[in-house]
Amino acid sequence: MCRQCITEWIPAIDANRKAFHVAKGEQLFKEGEEVKGMFFIVSGMVKVHKHWGTDKELILRIAGAGDIAGHRGLGGDNYYPASATALTPTDICFVEMKFFYATLKVNPDFLFKLMIFFASELKESENRMRNLAHMPAKGRIADALITLQQKFGKTTGGAIGISLTKQDLASYTGTAYETFFRLLNELSDDGAINNDGKNIFILDLEKLNSYTQYVER
Numbered sequence: 730m731c732r733q734c735i736t737e738w739i740p741a742i743d744a745n746r747k748a749f750h751v752a753k754g755e756q757l758f759k760e761g762e763e764v765k766g767m768f769f770i771v772s773g774m775v776k777v778h779k780h781w782g783t784d785k786e787l788i789l790r791i792a793g794a795g796d797i798a799g800h801r802g803l804g805g806d807n808y809y810p811a812s813a814t815a816l817t818p819t820d821i822c823f824v825e826m827k828f829f830y831a832t833l834k835v836n837p838d839f840l841f842k843l844m845i846f847f848a849s850e851l852k853e854s855e856n857r858m859r860n861l862a863h864m865p866a867k868g869r870i871a872d873a874l875i876t877l878q879q880k881f882g883k884t885t886g887g888a889i890g891i892s893l894t895k896q897d898l899a900s901y902t903g904t905a906y907e908t909f910f911r912l913l914n915e916l917s918d919d920g921a922i923n924n925d926g927k928n929i930f931i932l933d934l935e936k937l938n939s940y941t942q943y944v945e946r
Contacts, residue, residue, distance in 0.1 A: 730769060730824070733839035734832065745828040750820050757798060757813040757821065764802035764809055766825040770794055773819025776897065777801070779811040788901040789854070791816070791891065793881065797846070816893070861903045864941065867912045869902045871940035874922065878931055888928040916940075 731742060748771070751757060757768050760779050768775075772794050781787040789811055792798050802809040824832070833840045860869050874889065881890035893901070899909035913929075916922045921937045923930040931937060 730832065730839060733842050734836045735838075738832065738836060741828075742824070742832070745824055747823045748820070749823065750818065751815045753815055753817055753819075755815050757815070758802075758809050760809055760812040762809050764799070764807045764826060766823055767800060767829045768798040768813065769822040769824075770796050770798065771820040771822055774816040774891065775813050775819060776816050776901075777811050777813050778900065781903075786900050787903055788897060789857075790850070791877070791880075791893075791901070793891075800843075800847070816897070866902070866904045866908055867915065868940045868942070869904065870898075870909065870912055871916065871921070871937045873898065873902045874929060874931060875934070875937060875941070884928070886928070888925070888930050892927040894927070 731739060734742065751773075757775065758765065770792055775792045775796075775798055776788050777790045777792060777798060778786045778788045792813075798813045799809065801811055833843070860872060864872070877891055877893075878889045883890050895910060895913070896906055898913075899906045902909060904912070913922075913924055916937070917924045919936065921931070921933045921940070923932055
């Protein structure tokens with residue numbers, strides 16, 4: 730928001746934003762709560778997730794530094810349709826909805842960038858829903874690992890640049906934990922990845938990509 734707004738608006742942002750820190754596992758907002766405002770991630774990592782069935786969750790996206798959370802609450806009903814929980818110690822910049830809407834009205838460049846972001850996220854969400862409907866579980870896991878490496882890069886040791894629990898990875902791929910664990914080991918046995926605890930290394934990107942191919946029904 731600060732990068733896209735006009736210079737004259739920055740003092741207003743400084744006067745209206747609230748900075749705070751959340752610990753790992755702490756929620757920023759909860760599914761079904763009334764929308765309070767927008768959350769900009771300064772540092773750290775947050776998962777955006779929602780209930781799936783009676784006792785499962787589906788991770789919709791993982792947001793890192795520079796990303797936004799809470800925008801799914803924009804619209805007519807004024808309730809968050811998903812929850813956001815810190816995956817790591819995270820620093821947040823928060824603005825209330827009234828000020829956020831005022832910012833959109835006087836900052837066309839920011840409004841345009843937000844529109845492009847929504848279009849991109851809609852496309853990604855549609856692809857994920859298509860994958861859940863058509864792609865086998867092993868393909869969804871392969872696709873998720875490729876996507877995470879593209880977004881978060883690699884560590885200095887060459888692992889995917891984000892460390893998630895196996896349960897979170899299962900939730901991110903829409904797969905039962907037991908199934909996820911078995912298929913991850915199969916990908917490792919096939920030589921596509923190296924599964925070393927929380928660190929996952931992509932060894933053969935072409936082979937991993939081959940699992941993501943499917944025929945549309």
